[in-house]
Amino acid sequence: MTTEHPPAFEPTGSIELQSVTDSKIIGVSLYSSRAEITRLYKFSVKTGQNQVNISGLPNVLEAESLRVEGRGAATIHDVTVSTSKGEHVPTSSPELAALLSKREKTSNALARCEKSIASLEQYLSSLSVEHLDVSKLESVMQNYDSTGEKLDAKKSELTEQLRLIDADIVLERARIAVPHENDKLRVKAAIGVFAQGEGDVEIALIYAVPRATWTAFYDIRVDMSTKEDPISLIYKAAITQDTGESWDDVPLTLETSTPTFGLGIPQLPQWNLDVLRYVGFRKSKSAAPGSHGAMDMGRLKMMERRSLAQSELLDDMSGGGFMAGEEPMQFQGASVTSKGNFSATFRVPGLVSIPSDGEAHNFTIVQLSLKADMSWVSVPKVDTKAHINARITNASEYTLLSGTASVYVDGSFISRSDVPAVSPKESFDCPLGVDPSIRITYHPVIKKLSHSGFYNKSANYVFSQRITIFNTKSITVDRLKIIDQIPTSQNSQIEVKLVNPALTLPSENNNTGMSSLKAAPKTKNVTPQVLNVARGVVAQWDGVDEPDCEVESLGLDRKLNWVCSVAAQAKINLALEWEVTASPASVKIEGL
Template sequence: MTTTNPPPFEPSKIELKSIADSKIIAVSLYSTRAEITRLFKFAVKTGQNQVHIAGLPNVLETESLRVEGRGAATIHDVTVSMAKGEHVPTSSAKLSELLKTREKTASALTRCEKALTSLEQYLGSLTVQHLEVSHLDKVLEQYDSTGGRLDAKKVELTEELRRLDTEISNERALITVPHEDSKLQMQAAIGVFAESEGPVEIALIYAVPYATWTAFYDIRVNMDTKENPVTLIYKAAVKQSTGESWDDVPLQLETSTPTFGLGVPTLSPWDLNVYRPAPRATLQSSLSAASPPAPMARRRMRSVSLAVQEEEEPVMAYRSAAVTSKGNVSATFRVPGLVAIPCDGDTHNFTIVELSLTAAMSWVSVPKIDPKTHLNARITNASEYTLLTGSASVYVDGSFISRSVVPAVSPQESFDCPLGLDSSIRITYHPVLKTRSQSGFYNKTATHVFSQRITVHNTKAVAIERLKVVDQIPASQDSQIEVKLVGPALTLAGEGGLAIGTSKRASVVPKPQALSVADGIVAQWDGADEPACDLEALGRDRKLNWICAVPAQGKINFALDWEVSAPANVQVLGL
C-alpha cells in the first residue's frame, strides 16, 4: 500500500505584479467606463496557494471584479483592498552622486574665480619700484597665458555646473513624482487550491471609469452618382486616464451603457382628501436616521469560469459559483488589429468602418423669406451598424460644406443630413398681384384677390426629382373676415375650395389627397408627407408646398391664388 504526503498546511505564496506579470487580452469600452480582461500565467504547488496581485488601478470598481481561469485547480475566494501607503523616496544613489559631483565642481569654479581675481590684483599692484621695465614683457606674457587658461577653465566648469543642475532636477522629478505607480495601488488576493503542481492561467476582469469613447463621422456626398451617393466614415474618439496604459490590446467598442440599480419604477399611492387646516399648535415630526454602512475596505467575491487557453485544459471552478452574463447590447464594434492607448487623457481617433449608403436628395426653399435653395439628403442606414449620436463633417463633391449632427440611427432607419445651399437652383418670387371687387346690394362685401407667381430655374446639367417650395396664405382672426384658397384647390372638407374663416369649419376629411397642378408639380398641405402628420391639425397653419420635378436646364412656373372677403366698411389689417 502506498501513501502520499498530504499537502502542507501553510499555503504557498505567489507574488505577482499586475503590469509586469500579465497582459491585457481584451478591452470592452463603453461610453463611460471600460471592462478590462488581464491574463496571468504562473505555476502553483499542490494544495493551497495564496496568489497576491499588486499594482491594479486605484479606480477599479470592486463590485465589477471577477476572476476566471483554467487549470487543475479550484478558486476559493478573492479579496480586494487598497495597498497601504508606501514610503515615497526623497533621494537615490544617483542623486547623491550628482550632488557630490556638483559640490566638487562648484568648489573648483570658486577657486578658479579667486585665482582670476588674485591675478588681476597682482598685476594691478606692480609698480616701477617692484618691476624693472626690461621684465615687463615677460610678466605680461605670463599674465596673458595664465589668465587665458583660467578663463577657459571657468567656462568649462560653468557649463559642467549647468549640466549637473539639469540632471539633478530631472532625478528629483523622478523621485518626488511617482508617475503611474501612484495610480496603481489596488491589490487582490486569490485563494487557489491545486490538485497537483503545474501551470495555470487566471484572468482578472474588472471595470474602470475615466475611459470613454464617442462617435463622430465624415459624410461625403457625390452628386454625380445616383446609386449609393453617400460615403459615411464611422469613427471613434477614445480617451482614458484609468492609471494603466493599454499597450497592443484588442479594442471592442460597445454602444450600450451599463446601468446599476436601475429597475422598473413603482407608483406610490395617490390619495385625495378634504383639506382641513392644521391646528395652531406647533407641529413636530420625528426623524429617524439610518446609520450608513461601514466602508468596505476589503471585498470577497465569487465568479464564473472562462476559457482562456486550449480546450484540453480543465476549467477552474468556484465553489457554489453563480453564473452571470453581460446581457444584450445594441451593437459591438471591434477595432481592427491591436491598438495602443496610453493613460494620458488625450483623444485617440480610430476608424470603425466605411459605409456606402443610399440617399434620397431633396431641395427645399421658402422663397417668401429667402429665395435660396437648401439641399438635404435623407440617408438610409442600410448597414448592420448602429449609428450613435455624434458630430459630422459634411463634404459635397470633395468640398467641405458644414458641420452637422448625426442622431442615433438603428439599421434600416433613415436620417436627414443638411448639405448646405445649392446655388444652381434659382427661384424667383414675383411681386404679388392684387385686385379688389365689391358686391352686395344692402350689405356690401369687399373681396381682395391675390395671385403669387413663382418661377424655378434648374441650371444643372441633370434633372432634380424633388424640390419642395413652401409658402402660405393668411389666417383669419375675426369672424367677419373669410379667407379662401383658390389655387391650388386643396381641400380639407368636402368638395370645392377651402373656407378658412374662424366662425365655422367644415369637417376634416380623414386623409387629404395631394393635388397635381401641372406635369411634375404636386401641391399639398405642408406636413402631409411627414411620417408623424397630425391630420386634425393639417392646414390650420395655412402653409402649403409644391413638390416639383425640374428637368435639366429647365424652368417651371406655378402660382398661389387666394381671396380675402370682409364687409366693405371693415378695414382688414395685414393685407
C-alpha cells in the same frame, strides 16, 4: 480550474505579481461610461495552498465587479481586494549625493581660480617704476601672460564642468521624483489557489472601471452625380480613458448597450383629491365693512394662499423628491452583450493602444454605402435659398448611435449635422446645406381691391403671388418642394379663400365650409388631395408627406407646398392666389 474538494494542503506559498509587468490585457469591452477589462496572468504554483498577491490594479476598479476565472489543476478559494498606501516619493539618492558633492568641489575650485586671476591683476597693477627695473619689465609681462593664460583655461574648464554637473543633477532629481509605483495603480487582489501538484496555471481577472467612454461620430460623403448608393457613411469612434492603466495592443470591443442594474417598472402612487377645508375663520353675518368680519375675510384669503403654497410643496415632495434618499445604483460587473434588436457590438479591427491620458483617440469602425432619397426644400417667403436634404436609409446591420457628422458634398465640406440613433432598416434626415445652382425668385405680391353688394357692401381683396424657379444644373432636379402660405382668419367678418391652386380642406369634403377653423370629426379612408397644376408639378397641403400626417388637420394652418421636377437649364413658374372678403367694407383688416 477544478472545483473538487481539495486534499489536505501543505504550508502556504506566496506568489507576488505586478499587474502591469506580469500580465497582459486580452480583452476590453468598452461601454458608453465604463469598460470591462480582462487581464491574463501565467505563473507556477506549488502543491497545496498558494497565496497569489496581485498589485498594481487601478484605483478606480469597482471591487464588486471583480471576478476570477482560471485554467489548470487547481482550485480558487477566495478573493479579497484592498488598497495600499502610495509609496514614499524619494527625495535623494546615492547618485544625487555624489553629484552634489562633486558640484561643491568644482564650485570651490572655480572660486579659487577666479580669486587667483583677481590676485594676478592686483599684483600687476601694484607695480610702479620706482620698484621695477625697466630691464625686468619684459620678463614680468611674459610671466603675467603665461600665468593668466593657464588660469583662464582652468576657469573655462571648471565652468563647463559645473554646467554639466548641474544638468546631471536636474536629470537625477527628475528621475527620483517619479514614484516606483504609479499612484493611480494601488489596488491589490489576494487570491487563494489550492494546487493538486506543481505546475503552471492561468488566471484571468475580469473587472469594471469607470473613466472610460466612447462616442460615435461620422463622416458623410455625398456624390450628387450618383443615383445608386450616393451616400458613403464612415462610422467612427472617439475613445477616451483615464483609468490609470494603459491599454497596449489590446483587442477592443465597442458596446452600444448601456448597462443598467436594478431598474424595474415604475409604480404609480395613489392620487387622491379632497375638498380644501378652512378651519377657525368664518365671516360674521352681521359684519359690516371695516369690522372684524372683514378682517376675518382678509385672514381667510391669507390662509388660502398659505394652504395652496403648502399643497404645492407637498406635491413636489411626493412627486419628484421621493428618490432623494435612495442609494445610487452601482455597477455590479455583469457583462451581458446583446446582439439582437436592442444593441450591437463592434469589434475594432486589429489591436489598438490607448494610453491613460484622458485624450480622445479616434478609430474607424466601418465604412457603409447607403441609399438616399435626395430632395430640395425652400421657403422663399422667408429665404429664397434651396436647402438640400438626404433621407438616408440604414440598410446595414449596424446600429448607428447618436453623434455629430461632418458632411461633404462632392468632396467639399458643407456643414456639421447631428445623426440620431438609427436602427437597421430605419431612415433619418441629413441636411446637406444650400444648393446655389437652384435660383428662386419670389416676386412682389399683386393686390386688387373691389366692392360688392348694394346695401351691405363688402370689400374683396385678391392677392396674386408668382414664384420663379431656375435650375442651372446640367441634370434634372426631382422632388423640389416650395412651401408657402395664405393668411388665416380669426374673425367671422373676414373670410379667406384659396383660389389657385384650388385645394380644398378635408373639412370641406364633409360640408363644413372653408372658413371653419376647427378640425372636422375624424373620418375613415380620407385621401389627401393632390393637384397636378403643371407638368411635373403637384400642389398639396403642407404635411401630406409627413409620416405622422393627420389628414383631418391638413390645411388648418393654411400652409401649402408644390413638389416640382425641374429639367436641366429650365425655368418654371408657380402661381398662388387667394381672396380676402371683409363684410362690411368698413372693417379694417389687420395683418394684410
